[in-house]
Amino acid sequence: MQIKMNVAVPVEYFFTQLIDSARYDIHAQTGKNVAPRNLLNFTYRKQMANGQTARCTITDYAPGAVYAYTMRTGRNDYTVAYKLSTAQDGSTQLVYSEEAVGATKTVDANNRATGILMGWFRKRRFKQMARAIEQSYIGTGERLNVQSRF
16 A cells, blocks of 8 residues: 655644654553654564564664555554655655565465455544644644645
C-alpha cells in the first residue's frame, strides 16, 4: 500500500510529531528513553493489541526526510516507510509505504484478501491521522497558508 499526500504543516513539524510518536511507543514497550539520534538500527520487542509479540527495528532515519522500520511477527514481516519533502508552498509532501510479506503462501494470500478489504479503512485512518497533525499545528497558533490535498 502506498499513500501520497500533502499535509499543510512544515516538514519539521510533521517529522517531529512522527518521531515523538515512535519514541513514545518505544518508551511504553521498553521503559527506555531513546534520543532521536540513536533511533537508527534500534530494535525492541512490541506487544501487539492482539496478543502477538513483534520485533521492531528502525531501518532508516534521516531527520526531516525519512523514517522507516520493519516489524516481524510470527506470521508476517512488515516494512513501513515515511518519506517527507517540502512542497513549493511550504507544506509537507508525504509518501507513506507499507508492505506485508507472509511467512507462508497461505498467509500471503490472506494478506492480499484482507488488504483489499481493509486497505480503504487503513488509508482513511492514515489520512485522519495526518489531519489531526494539521489540527494540532493550527492549535499551536501556527498556520501555513495552504490547503491540504488528500
